[in-house]
Amino acid sequence: MADNTGQNNAATALMNGGRVETWDSGADGVYALVNGTRDATVEMDGGTVITWGTEYVDDVDPKNNERASYGLFAFVDNTGSNATAKTVMTGESEVETRGDKAHGVVANTTGSGAAIAEMMAGKVTMVGKDAHGLVAESARGQAIASLGTGAVVEVFRAGSDGIRAEGATGFDVDVDGTVRGGAGSGAAIRTISGAGSGDRTSISPTPPLSLREILVLRYKTGMAMRTSAWQG
Numbered sequence: 001m002a003d004n005t006g007q008n009n010a011a012t013a014l015m016n017g018g019r020v021e022t023w024d025s026g027a028d029g030v031y032a033l034v035n036g037t038r039d040a041t042v043e044m045d046g047g048t049v050i051t052w053g054t055e056y057v058d059d060v061d062p063k064n065n066e067r068a069s070y071g072l073f074a075f076v077d078n079t080g081s082n083a084t085a086k087t088v089m090t091g092e093s094e095v096e097t098r099g100d101k102a103h104g105v106v107a108n109t110t111g112s113g114a115a116i117a118e119m120m121a122g123k124v125t126m127v128g129k130d131a132h133g134l135v136a137e138s139a140r141g142q143a144i145a146s147l148g149t150g151a152v153v154e155v156f157r158a159g160s161d162g163i164r165a166e167g168a169t170g171f172d173v174d175v176d177g178t179v180r181g182g183a184g185s186g187a188a189i190r191t192i193s194g195a196g197s198g199d200r201t202s203i204s205p206t207p208p209l210s211l212r213e214i215l216v217l218r219y220k221t222g223m224a225m226r227t228s229a230w231q232g
Helices: none
Strands: 002-004 011-015 019-022 030-034 040-051 072-076 085-097 105-109 115-119 123-126 134-138 142-147 152-155 163-167 170-175 178-180 189-193 200-203 213-220 223-231
Touching: 011 030, 030 040, 040 072, 072 085, 085 105, 134 142, 163 170, 170 189
Parallel strands: 002 030, 011 040, 019 040, 030 072, 040 085, 072 105, 085 115, 085 123, 105 134, 115 142, 123 152, 134 163, 142 170, 152 178, 163 189, 170 200, 189 213
Antiparallel strands: 002 011, 105 115, 115 134, 142 163, 213 223
């Protein structure tokens, strides 16, 4: 974990092989957190990450609540920041999460900067419910997600999305690899945007994609609209 609360310092967490396995809720595999104004970056180039932690909800005292454990997580937690949260996975890397709501490769910012989740190679597998594979989320900026040739994302349970990009100012999604969506309401690719235009999703025709479903949701004047769907 790389944790930096200083205003002028970035946080970078690197993994270049080996094995990381965590068991508790909130125990991420590789984590970079910034509360200031600089970037948070996670890079994985080889190795294995497995997390078991699932979401914990205390009905008596919400202060005891714990989120699920993510595989790779870059987080900028500052609503006034325009810094970038970026997670990059390359090489012979494998990430597996086994808890409900335990996402795989995640970039998230509460500010206006970009959230960038890139998976150029390797494999991500989500076993739990509502557990997304490749995730880019920006509360006030753009969400960018890329899946390179040869990269594989597989999610299985209900409510799980293979790729999820959610940005207040739009999204940009490029898919050249293989992605499988979960059961029920799960989608292979789900994009959510607060922008009226300029959003882009590019899907390469080769290699063949195992796309269960593509859903494009656009939030506009409080209403979610399904603008594109394809069954493969």
